[in-house]
Amino acid sequence: MAQRRIRNMEEFAAVSGISRPTVSKYFNDPDSVRATTRKKIETALEEHDYHPNVFAMNQNRRRTKNIGVVVPNLADPFFSEIARRVELACIEAGYSPILLSSHGNPEMERDNLTSLRSLKAAGVLLAPFGRLSEKDLVKTFEADFPLVLFDANISGVGQAFVGTNNTQSIDLMVEYLCRSGEPPCFFEMKFPTNPNAKKRRTAYIESMERHGQKPHIFQANGKGWNFEEIGRDEGGRLLAENVFPTNTVLCSNDRLAIGMLSAAYGLGMRVGQTAGCHIRIAGHDDHPFSKFTCPPLTTIAQDYEAIANRAVHTLFGVLETEENLRDRQETLFEGRLIMRDSA
Template identity: 45%
Template sequence: MVEFSQLSGISRPTLSKYFNDPTSVRPSTRAQIEKALQRYDYRPNLFAVNLNKRRPKIIGMIVPDLTDPFFSQMVQHIEGRCKALGLFLLVLSSRGDAKLEARAIETLLSLKIAGAVMAPLGQASKVSLIHSLQARIPIVFLDSRLDETTPFVGTNNYQSVPLITEYLCRTGERPTFFEMPAVNHNASERRDAYLKTMERLGLQPEFITVPPRRDWRFEDVGYTEALRVIDSKGGLPSRTLLCANDRIAMGVVAAAFQRGLKVGREPDCHLRIAGHDDQPSSRYLCPPLTTVAQEFDRLGQVSLDLLMTRIDAGENRSTLPEQIRLDARLVMRASA
C-alpha cells in the first residue's frame, strides 16, 4: 500500500479509509483512487489487511463434503449473509476424512479470523484440536454437534422423524427404518427417534442396517445395501421403507428400479419409500420423494446469527444459549 500511495500521490491513511469503506472519502478522491487502481492493477492483500484490524472480517467454515447438496446449500446461504454483512467466508472441506479435517482446523488456527461455523465429523474428529480453535475464536457447530454443551444449530430429529413415521403408519404398512452410515450424531438420533415412535405407537420396529464404516457416499450405500436385502432369502421386511436421509433413499429407489419393483403409493406399486432432509434434487426423483424438509435458509441464517452474537459478546459469550434445534415439515410426494 505504501508503494501504491507513492505511485498514486494519495496518502496511505486516505487509501485505508477507501479500502475500508469507499463512501467514506470524497467523490473526487474516490475517482482518483479508482483511476489509479485501474492504471496500476493494484489489489490489497485481503489477509494482510485483515491482520491490521482489531475485529477481523473473515469467517471460517469447515464442512465434511462440499458435493453434498445439504452442505453446498449451507455454504451458499451463509456466504450470502456474510457478503451482506461485509464479511469474507473462507470455506474448507474435510471430505469426510479426519486427517483433512485436522488440517483444515490447523489452517484456521494459522489465520486471524473472527469466528467459524463447523460441521464436525463427530467421533472421528480430533477433539483436542477443535478445543484449541474454540479457545481462540467463537465457533458454532452446524448439523452435527461436538457434544451436549457446544454451540450448535441443527434439525430437531426428535420432531422430524416421528412426523414422517406417524404419517407412514397412518397411510399404509408400518415402515422399516433404513439406516445411514454413522458419520455423525444424526445417524444415531434418527434411529433412536424412529425406535421410540414405533414403541409409542405399539408397533414392532424393524431395521435395515448398513456397514459400520463412516462412508459419505450415501447413494452408493443405499443402492448396495438395498440390493443385498432385496436379493436375500427373506427379502425386504416391509413394503414401506423410511430412509435416514434422502441420499440413502435415492440409492434405494435406484435398487428397486434395478429389480423391477415399482415405487409409489398407487395400488399397483410394490414399495413406498420416504426420506429425510428434502434435498434440492428430491422433488425431481422418479417418483418424487416424500420426505421431511429441513429449512436450509433458516439453518444458515440462525448459524451465522448465533456466531455473530457470540463474536459481539466477547468474554461474555459463555453465558449465551448454546444449542438450537429447528423443526422440520412433512413434504408428501408420490413415493409414499
C-alpha cells in the same frame, strides 16, 4: 438494589474511573500497567463482576472480517446447499467467508482448523464429524476463536449449536407412514459417518413404540460418503432377498433413499402407494435432487435458511459485542413433512 450489569469494556472503564485505553492495555498484558493501576483494575473487576470478552478483544486487534466455514464434504449436495446459504448470510453482513471442505476425512477437519488459525479468522462455523472429530483439538481451537457448530453437535463444544430436531422430524415421518399405510422399516448404514444417523435411529425406535408398532432396523455394509451407491447395492440386495416385513422403508437420509429407488427400478419394482406398487420408500433431509427422482421422494425438509441464519447471527453476536454467551446455546429447528409420490 441489584448490581448494575457491566456489558462492555467502555462501561467498565466508566464505572471504575480508569481510562478505556488503560483498561484495554491491562487486558492485553496486565504487567504493562503500573502495579497501583493494576490493583485498582482488579479491585474493580471483583466489585463489578465483569468478565471481558476475549474474542471481541482479539477481533479488535486483528480487524479481520474473515469467517471460516468448514463442512464435512462439499460434494454432498446437502452441505453445499447449507454452506451456500451460510456464505450469503456472511456476505450480507459484511464478512468474507472462507469455505473449506474436509472431504469426508476427520484428519482434514483438523488441518482446516489449523489453516483458519494461521489465517486469523475472526470466527468459525463448523459442521463437524461428531464423534469422529478430534474433540480436544476443537476445544483448544474454541479457547482462542469464537466457534459455532451446525448440523452435527459435539456436546459441550463451541459457543452454540444449531441444527434440526431429529426426534421431532422422524416422529413426524413415522406417524405419517403408519397413518397412510403399513408401518415403516428403517434402513441405515452400519457405520454411519454423521452423528445425526444415530439420533434418527433412536427416534425411529421410540416413535414406533409410541405407535404400538415393532421396530425393524436393517443396516447397509459400507463406509464413506458414497451413500447413493451403498443405498443401491445394499438396499437392492435387501429388496431382492425380500427381507422387509412391511412394504414401507424409511431411509436414514435421502441419499440412501435415492440409491434404493435406483435399485427398485433395476428390480422392476414399482415404488409408491397407488394400486400396483410394490414398496414405499421415504427419506430425510429434502436433498436438492429429491423432488426430481422417479418417483419424487417423500422426505423431511430441514430448514436450511433458518439453520444458516441462526448460526451466522449467533457468531456475529459474539464478534460484534463485548458480551460473552453466559451459557452454551442450542437451537433445534423442526422438520417439515414433504409428501411426494414415493410414499
